[in-house]
Amino acid sequence: MTNAELFIRETDYPDLNIPSAAAHLQGALRFPTVSHVDTSRTDYGQFDALHAYLRESYPHLSARAAWEEIGHSLLITIPGSDASLRPALLMAHQDVVPVVPGTEGEWKHGPFSGDLADGYIWGRGAMDIKQMLIAIMESAEYWLSRGTEFRRTLYLAFGEDEETCSVGARALVETLAGRGVTLEYVLDEGAGDVSDAADYGAPGTLVCTIGMYEKGYGDLRVRASSHGGHSSNPFRGTSLGDLAEAIAAILRAAPPPRLSEAVIRALRLLAPRITEASMSVWAKDPERYGVELLDWFCRHESLYHQVRTTIAPTMITPGAPAANVMPHDMEAVVNLRMIPGDEPEGLLERFRAAAGNRVKLDWLQQIGASAPSDLDAWGYRCLKETLERYFDRLVFIPAQNKGATDARWYERLCRCVMRFGPFLEEEDISREGVHGVNERISVRTYAQGIRVLTHLIEKTCLNGAAE
Numbered sequence: 001m002t003n004a005e006l007f008i009r010e011t012d013y014p015d016l017n018i019p020s021a022a023a024h025l026q027g028a029l030r031f032p033t034v035s036h037v038d039t040s041r042t043d044y045g046q047f048d049a050l051h052a053y054l055r056e057s058y059p060h061l062s063a064r065a066a067w068e069e070i071g072h073s074l075l076i077t078i079p080g081s082d083a084s085l086r087p088a089l090l091m092a093h094q095d096v097v098p099v100v101p102g103t104e105g106e107w108k109h110g111p112f113s114g115d116l117a118d119g120y121i122w123g124r125g126a127m128d129i130k131q132m133l134i135a136i137m138e139s140a141e142y143w144l145s146r147g148t149e150f151r152r153t154l155y156l157a158f159g160e161d162e163e164t165c166s167v168g169a170r171a172l173v174e175t176l177a178g179r180g181v182t183l184e185y186v187l188d189e190g191a192g193d194v195s196d197a198a199d200y201g202a203p204g205t206l207v208c209t210i211g212m213y214e215k216g217y218g219d220l221r222v223r224a225s226s227h228g229g230h231s232s233n234p235f236r237g238t239s240l241g242d243l244a245e246a247i248a249a250i251l252r253a254a255p256p257p258r259l260s261e262a263v264i265r266a267l268r269l270l271a272p273r274i275t276e277a278s279m280s281v282w283a284k285d286p287e288r289y290g291v292e293l294l295d296w297f298c299r300h301e302s303l304y305h306q307v308r309t310t311i312a313p314t315m316i317t318p319g320a321p322a323a324n325v326m327p328h329d330m331e332a333v334v335n336l337r338m339i340p341g342d343e344p345e346g347l348l349e350r351f352r353a354a355a356g357n358r359v360k361l362d363w364l365q366q367i368g369a370s371a372p373s374d375l376d377a378w379g380y381r382c383l384k385e386t387l388e389r390y391f392d393r394l395v396f397i398p399a400q401n402k403g404a405t406d407a408r409w410y411e412r413l414c415r416c417v418m419r420f421g422p423f424l425e426e427e428d429i430s431r432e433g434v435h436g437v438n439e440r441i442s443v444r445t446y447a448q449g450i451r452v453l454t455h456l457i458e459k460t461c462l463n464g465a466a467e
């Protein structure tokens with residue numbers, strides 16, 4: 001089955017001009033807004049050109065919204081008439097990752113061609129994430145072009161370097177924070193994985209995830225020192241032996257798994273569809289059956305990372321030059337992805353105690369898990385209802401987001417920061433295209449995403465918008 005078979009109400013908003021929306025995305029893909037960690041390599045002229053292009057493509061937004069360039073990031077404010085309502089914010093990033101050197105020849109259409117062919121719009125950024133940026137613009141322009149009044153203020157925020165340093169998103173947040181803004185909800189790219197719920201004990205049920213937080217990230221360095229020497233006399237052990245023991249101890253000292261609020265909600269939503277005998281009982285009462293559920297999750301490859309901080313030893317250097325030589329100083333790196341509640345500082349102490357004093361531990365880099373969003377928030381309910389309106393047979397469940405996005409910086413302004421790109425492209429196409437080759441989106445997937453955003457704006461920002 002394809003994701004497109006799940007699309008419903010494709011006739012909503014019949015006056016949405018899809019060919020024109022497709023042309024606007026094609027145009028946006030032709031600006032190689034590639035961001036680099038070394039910003040001296042970033043061609044900011046492309047970002048300026050993209051801004052000019054957006055201005056001329058969306059005359060009503062140009063006329064009725066306030067446009068601000070913050071660095072090379074863009075903040076567009078559509079003022080609402082009711083100042084008592086907290087604003088909403090839709091976001092995406094303007095930058096794209098480079099084309100992987102050596103793969104240029106594998107693209108059926110040039111990565112910055114913006115070609116429309118075989119029902120797809122082709123180019124770097126078609127799935128990550130210019131389709132969302134342009135779809136947001138299309139939806140806002142749609143309402144403004146009809147003379148509709150916004151009751152709730154809507155911000156459109158487009159960072160310049162999500163793929164590298166997130167300086168742009170932080171500057172946007174700083175600007176809003178400086179104005180005392182707090183937000184009703186934020187919607188960013190992310191999640192949107194459609195999968196069979198067999199591992200939950202509900203085979204045949206399709207679930208789709210809405211990202212409500214991000215796991216933390218850490219690279220833990222483990223160092224062992226040694227003067228080397230001949231391996232016939234390893235009286236004090238070797239640095240490699242010490243590292244091996246320390247890594248094993250760190251793995252054994254993994255913090256216990258925990259059920260997050262998102263997992264508990266997901267289980268309750270799925271409970272009526274679960275046919276597996278024990279899970280059908282446990283999922284109805286996750287608080288009572290926590291031990292059983294954690295055990296179940298930890299035994300399933302698609303689920304375990306939702307309930308535990310993962311620990312993956314990934315690097316070790318340098319080793320000895322020969323089998324009969326003891327290695328000198330060595331170090332290893334252990335990569336961690338932390339669930340909320342497992343904080344980097346506490347973990348470091350825990351692992352130091354476990355690894356003993358023959359090794360030294362420190363973080364090369366770390367950032368704790370983001371703050372889980374409020375699952376009772378009005379914005380979350382509105383998004384869920386909107387998605388259920390446009391996608392048939394999917395159970396939308398809250399979950400952690402797979403990767404890191406700019407969204408986490410907005411958590412200080414908002415308790416409902418959602419990661420969900422409503423572009424349910426077929427999995428093989430997104431897998432190949434996102435950060436890979438032949439990035440493309442079908443016009444049908446793109447159009448359905450525009451309908452979702454158009455409806456979400458109608459439901460939450462126009463006259464009649466509740467709360």
Ligand SMILES: [Zn+2]
Pocket residue numbers: 093128129162189
């Ligand atoms: Zn992205």
